[in-house]
Amino acid sequence: MKHILIPTDFSSNANHAISYALNLFKCERTNFYFIHAYADEVYGPFHNVNNESFEKEKQAIGKNCENELSKLVNEVKERTQNRLHHYEAITSFESLVDAVNNFVNIKNIDLMIMGTKGKTASSSITFGSNTVQVFKYVKCPVLAIPDEYEYTQPKKILFPSNYMLPYKRRELKLIDTLSAQFKAQVHSLYISDFEDLSLRQLDNKKLLEECLPSATLSFVMTAVENRAKAIMTYINENDIDLLVMVNSRHSFLEDMLYRSTIDEIGLTPTVPFLVMQNLPR
Numbered sequence: 717m718k719h720i721l722i723p724t725d726f727s728s729n730a731n732h733a734i735s736y737a738l739n740l741f742k743c744e745r746t747n748f749y750f751i752h753a754y755a756d757e758v759y760g761p762f763h764n765v766n767n768e769s770f771e772k773e774k775q776a777i778g779k780n781c782e783n784e785l786s787k788l789v790n791e792v793k794e795r796t797q798n799r800l801h802h803y804e805a806i807t808s809f810e811s812l813v814d815a816v817n818n819f820v821n822i823k824n825i826d827l828m829i830m831g832t833k834g835k836t837a838s839s840s841i842t843f844g845s846n847t848v849q850v851f852k853y854v855k856c857p858v859l860a861i862p863d864e865y866e867y868t869q870p871k872k873i874l875f876p877s878n879y880m881l882p883y884k885r886r887e888l889k890l891i892d893t894l895s896a897q898f899k900a901q902v903h904s905l906y907i908s909d910f911e912d913l914s915l916r917q918l919d920n921k922k923l924l925e926e927c928l929p930s931a932t933l934s935f936v937m938t939a940v941e942n943r944a945k946a947i948m949t950y951i952n953e954n955d956i957d958l959l960v961m962v963n964s965r966h967s968f969l970e971d972m973l974y975r976s977t978i979d980e981i982g983l984t985p986t987v988p989f990l991v992m993q994n995l996p997r
Contacts, residue, residue: 718746721819721828721856723812725752725846726784729831733861734788736988737829738796740867743897749823750789751806753815754781774809781807812846813853820856827890829859832989851963851991857887858991865987869898870958873931876905876947877924879917881962887992888927891960896930903954906937907946951987960990 722737724730737748758774785805792803808815816828833844843851843860850858873891895902904924913921925933938946951959 718744718827719749719823719825720746721749721751721816721823721825723751723753723816723828723830723850724785724788726788727831727833729833729861729863732863732865733829733831734792736861736865736867738792738798738801740829740870741801742796742798743800745800747802747804747823748792749804749806749819749825750785750792751808751815751819752781752785753808753810753812754778755808755810756812757781758809778807778809813849816850816854820854825856827857827859828854829861832860832862855993857890857993860989860991862986862988868957870894870988871898871900872954872956873900873902873958873960874905874947874950874954874956875902875960876907876943877920877962878906878908879913879920879924882920883923883927883962884992885923885927888924890992891990892928892930894958895928895932900931900957902928902931902933903950903956904933904935905947905950906935907940907943908937909940911937948984951985956987958988958990959985960992962992 718741720737720741722730722734724734734750754777757777758770782805785807789803789805806815806819808818810818819825820828828850830847830850831844832847847860851860873895875891891902894900904921921935936950938950940946947959950956
């Protein structure tokens with residue numbers, strides 16, 4: 717049984733991500749956990765009030781969040797009526813990242829699915845601030861769904877790699893499971909000016925082959941010119957349905973998340989974006 721965590725701020729983008737998740741796992745026995753973290757809602761407007769007023773506002777906001785989340789879960793149940801799915805609602809008086817990481821550890825979550833932007837994000841950006849924070853710090857794979865992306869089975873998966881990272885077998889198994897379910901092709905894109913691989917790279921490439929037995933795996937190489945541009949070009953020219961990248965020390969994705977913004981770098985995928993975390997759990 718899969719354990720899928722879906723944070724929601726009750727925005728249209730969050731609802732869109734929920735629909736994608738329900739479609740992606742419609743044939744799988746799945747526990748869906750809907751979580752809403754509301755600490756920012758309390759601390760934002762009420763941080764200067766006295767303790768008594770603060771507690772009243774905290775309780776009122778918490779109760780309202782519970783009601784909204786319960787309503788959302790009931791609507792999902794009525795809409796899907798899928799006997800393979802089980803739903804739970806969780807509210808948490810924490811920041812989103814803290815709430816998610818705590819729950820990931822408690823329930824051993826396989827995958828988190830969320831929208832790329834929330835209620836307050838500008839339409840001109842690709843990823844909202846909460847999404848970027850989740851990419852950086854949450855200790856499980858995160859799948860972000862663009863708000864205008866219509867559900868399509870992920871039959872073509874792009875996995876850019878320099879083969880320098882020792883992949884986590886658990887997270888590669890997630891890709892293999894999706895590959896088996898949808899008979900997917902996995903395009904391993906090596907962005908480099910040098911064809912020869914080191915012994916480390918060869919070992920990691922072999923591990924990738926071993927951990928993706930269900931995928932139709934192909935290895936492709938392109939010149940460095942601009943890594944973000946190379947990824948975007950490949951997505952557009954090959955009708956890719958899902959982009960997968962690994963967040964790890966000294967990786968291309970870490971460079972984008974920590975030293976600049978994704979939009980400035982130029983990685984603006986219009987397809988679902990799966991970030992795998994090469995972090996201990």
